[in-house]
Amino acid sequence: MRAILLTATGGPDVxxxxxxxxxxxxxxxxxxxxxxxxxxxxETMLRSGAFPIPLDKPFVFGTQAVGxxxxxxxxxxxxxxxxxxxxxxxxxxxxxELVCVPVDGIVAVPQAVSPEDAAxxxxxxSVALPLLERAALTGTETVLVEAGATGIGGYLVQLAKEFxxxxxxxxxxxxxxxxxxxELGADEVIDHRAADWPQRxxxxxxxxxxxxxxxxxxxxxxxALLDLMTPLRGRMLSYGWLSGAPAQLSAxxxxxxxxxxxxxxxxxxxxxxxxxRGAVLERAATGGITVLSDLRLPLxxxxxxxxRLGERAALGTIVLRP
Numbered sequence: 054m055r056a057i058l059l060t061a062t063g064g065p066d067v068x069x070x071x072x073x074x075x076x077x078x079x080x081x082x083x084x085x086x087x088x089x090x091x092x093x094x095x096e097t098m099l100r101s102g103a104f105p106i107p108l109d110k111p112f113v114f115g116t117q118a119v120g121x122x123x124x125x126x127x128x129x130x131x132x133x134x135x136x137x138x139x140x141x142x143x144x145x146x147x148x149x150e151l152v153c154v155p156v157d158g159i160v161a162v163p164q165a166v167s168p169e170d171a172a173x174x175x176x177x178x179s180v181a182l183p184l185l186e187r188a189a190l191t192g193t194e195t196v197l198v199e200a201g202a203t204g205i206g207g208y209l210v211q212l213a214k215e216f217x218x219x220x221x222x223x224x225x226x227x228x229x230x231x232x233x234x235x236e237l238g239a240d241e242v243i244d245h246r247a248a249d250w251p252q253r254x255x256x257x258x259x260x261x262x263x264x265x266x267x268x269x270x271x272x273x274x275x276x277a278l279l280d281l282m283t284p285l286r287g288r289m290l291s292y293g294w295l296s297g298a299p300a301q302l303s304a305x306x307x308x309x310x311x312x313x314x315x316x317x318x319x320x321x322x323x324x325x326x327x328x329x330r331g332a333v334l335e336r337a338a339t340g341g342i343t344v345l346s347d348l349r350l351p352l353x354x355x356x357x358x359x360x361r362l363g364e365r366a367a368l369g370t371i372v373l374r375p
Contacts, residue, residue, distance in 0.1 A: 055375065056149035057355040058111040062102035065359035068148075070352070073113060076146070076153035078126035083133055083159060085140055085152045087120040088168035089349075090373040092358040093176050094204065098294070100359060108145070114355070115147030119162060119172045129156045137162040139175045139330060148355055150375045160330045163338035170337055173346035173370035174208075178333035181208035183325045184267060184290055187315060190217030194264035197254070197278070198223045200295060201239055202230035203368055207345045209267050210237040222257060224250060224270075226365055233368060237343070245270065251277035263287065272296030276306060285311040292317035345369035 054075045061067045078084045096116060098104055118140055122133045138159040146152055162171045184205070190196070196213050200206040201223025213221045223239035225231045231242040243253050251274060254263075262283040268275055271294045279302075282289070289307075291300045291314060300314070307314045316322075336342040347369035350358055358371040 054150040055352060056113045057115065057352060059100060059106075059114040059145075060111045062100070062110075064101070065356040065363065067100065068114060068356045068359060069111070070355075071111070073149070075151050078124055078129075078153050080127040081129060081155055081157075082126040082153050083122050083129055083138075083156050084124035085118065085120040085138060085154070085159070086123045087118045087147070087150055087152055087375045088137075089119045089172035090115060090147055090352065090375070091117050091172040091176055092355065092362060092371045092373060093117065094295075094362055097359050097362050103294075103297070106145075113146045113149050115142070115145060115149070117141050117172070117176055118147040118152050119168045119175070120152070122159075123151070125156075133159075137164075137168065137171075139171050139334065141327060141330075148352065148373065150352070158327075160334065162334055165338040166334055169346060169349055169372050169374075170344045171334060172372045174333055174337045174342065174344045175330055177205045177345070177370065178208050178336070178342060179326050179329040180205045180292065181212060182329040182332060183322070184209060184292060184317060185212055185216040187317065188216070188265050188267070188288060188290060190265065192217045193219050195220040195222065195258075195261065196265040196267065197263045198239070198267045199245065199269045200293070201225055201242070202233040202237070203345060204370070205293070206267070206269055207233070207237055207369070208342065210234055210239050211343060214238065218265075222254065222263070230368065245274075250274070251281065254278070255281055266290065267292070268300055269293030270295045271299045271301075273301050275300035275302055279306060279310055279312060282310070282312055287312045288315060289313070290315045290317055347371050349374055 196218045201210040202225040223234040224245035266289040347367040352375045
């Protein structure tokens, strides 16, 4: 079968198309014929070596896909055969025509949702929902959503007022993405490409404060936001490293201001994200969320998809088609 192999750690060109043996499902597994494969920002970090992968190279890359269950292993309900499902894999292997995963790693896709839309919404939307639930918004609060035009941030902007935000301020990279964030529901937008964007945020706040920060940028900018947050009840939910590093904060930075830093990572957090996939797909089916998708490329152009993500050129999820 055709697949995309990670041949080394490095730039997008280390993703190389090739032929590999087709997998077969073992006990408790399903074999899925892929229809749509999302290209995810965390995958670009794994490819580049930001996070070490304990697997010998080359191996088939990718962590999610949408497709039709073609075969089942022992102990799996035969009703799954022919069903369209969204799948997640902790052992990679999804940039391929066929993918084998445990049955507990799949979620049924509603008939009203196309394979491409299911692939585009599943990861980012299923992170946004737990973030909003963890934020416990009260209905009167101001929130800041970093990178609020695409991906997780785009879904946070869409849903924040439904979950209790009174005012939504977003950051975005450039005028086009700024317009997108406003279309999605942001009340104000700040260009985070400027090094002094936290100062611009202070001007927008005009003496008020931010109650909740959804921090996807991390790095040094996080510390510049602390004095703009509401003392005693301000919360920063840290879930991304778009700057290349997590929020550079010490315990004293938050304790001294009476703030709360919430780390949204680790096995328990990821289990909650996985559990939210069904709810996100149902929202996509009923119009409760606008799917943010960008290009649809052939599987063989996985390297080009990674290149576009690295250049921050995409306005939504890029989906590969086998």
